[in-house]
Amino acid sequence: MKPVHYADYLQLDKILxxxxxxxxxxxxxxxxxxxxIIIHQAYELWFKQILYEVESVNAIFQQPSLQDNSPELQxxxxxxxxxxxILKVLxxxxxxxxxxxxxxxxDFRDMLRPASGFQSWQFKALEARLGLQFLQRHGQEYYISQLRPEQVTLIKKIESEQPLISLLNGWLERMPFLDEQGEWWARYTAVYRESLTDNEKNNLSAFDMVFGSESMDGRQLSAKASRAALFxxxxxxxxxxxxxxxxxNVLLEIDEQLSTWRYRHMNMVHRMIGSRVGTGGSTGKEYLKGAVDKHYIFKEIAQLTSFLVERRKLPVLDRQTEQRLGFTASS
Structure with missing residues (x-):
């Protein structure tokens, strides 16, 4: 076997x-x-690694069967x-x-025009792989306008494929327990309604929209998947x-870290250039603020916390279900 040298393995001549x-x-x-330059090159390398991880996760999810306690899920x-x-490092x-x-x-900003972080096709690919849809984007008219033709083709191809949020929806819909838990769902709905204050009872439409409607209607999690996630x-x-x-929980952490990165980036841009236009022609801080407010990918999972009730009020599961969940040993 040929000896490997550190500098050759890392191709340091190219990198440095x-x-x-x-x-x-x-x-x-x-x-x-x-x-x-080095900061942005480091960002792009980390984007590459995150894409590598997310694409591998999506490939596992695309398997016809994924067990709830399997090595694959781990x-x-x-x-x-x-x-x-990695996002925390970013x-x-x-x-x-x-x-x-x-x-x-x-000292050098004007020499960079029209280069801009908005031209990072990897970050756009990452958002698409996770599940940020075109119609959910802030500044749709500007979204791919600064990319090269081959990058636009790649982004559109990725957008045509199932993202992580869609694959998650399919996995949740296959959850075996809820098909047999019609009685449990009726009991839980009653407990939830009883837990509401008078003011909250005036806004039960959100509960019905998330869990009662079979129409996706712009949502990325179906009613069945939402019930499984809540369970x-x-x-x-x-x-x-x-x-x-x-x-x-880790999907919510991804959204949180992406939001934190966008927020810190927005404040940094405001600190650096104030209200001036970005080098790529965007509205600078104002564009970034719109992305901070709008670009939540897993917000439908976060929304489910609105429908939780106290542990002591949870409907008791029947013995057979408890056994299948691994809490009580089979007799």
Whole structure:
């Protein structure tokens, strides 16, 4: 076997030679441009890794059968937890970027036009893989306008495939317990309604829309999938539901970290350029604010917490269901 050298394995000649500053080419060297390039190159490498993890998760979900307590589900949860950890690093990198002052940035900013982070096709691909639909996007008219033709083709191909949220919906709909729990659902609905205050009882339409309507009507989780997800949240103490609960929870963490990154990015942009237009022609902070407010991918999972009730009020499951959930040993 041929010996492997550290520098060759990492192709360090390519990586360390990939920082060509525009300011030096204009014979006006700006010290902080090196930091600016390296930070964004690091972002793109992390985007590549996150895409790698999410695509592998989607491939597992596409299997015809995925057990609730299987090694495959453990792999899914593990890889999505890794994704959350990487997203936290992306947020922390903004601290490094903010060591650059607005005047430092102005030394080279105008030399970058029309380059912009909005041209990051990998980030758009990641959002699409997770399940951010075109109609949910802020600034749809601007969304792919800055991409190269081959990048637009790739993004559209990804958007035509099943994203993670859709695959999750199919998996939740296959949950075996709820098909036999019509009586339980009736009891739970009664308990939930009794738990509401007078003001909340005036707004029962949200409950009926999420769990009662068979029409998706712009939603990404069906009524059946939503009932299954709620069941997992309510009875997550049962052994067979612990991994499914971790899965739902890690998806909420992904949304939280993406939102935190967008928020920190928005504030950094405001700090650096104020209300000026971005180098790519966007409205800068105002565009980013719209994305912060709108680009929640797993919001329908988060919404389910509105329909929880106290543990002591939960309907007791029948013995057969408890046995199948792994809480009581079979007799």
């Amino acid at each position: 030679g990939a920082q060509q500053t525009e300011s030096e080419q204009h014979l006006q060297p700006a010290h902080d441009e090196m930091l600016f 792999t899914i949860v593990h890889r999505l937890q890794r994704t959350v950890t 947020v922390q990198q903004i601290d490094i970027m903010e060591t650059m002052t607005p005047m430092d940035f102005l 997992i949240m309510l009875y997550r103490g049962y052994p067979i539901l612990q991994l499914p609960f971790q899965l739902l």
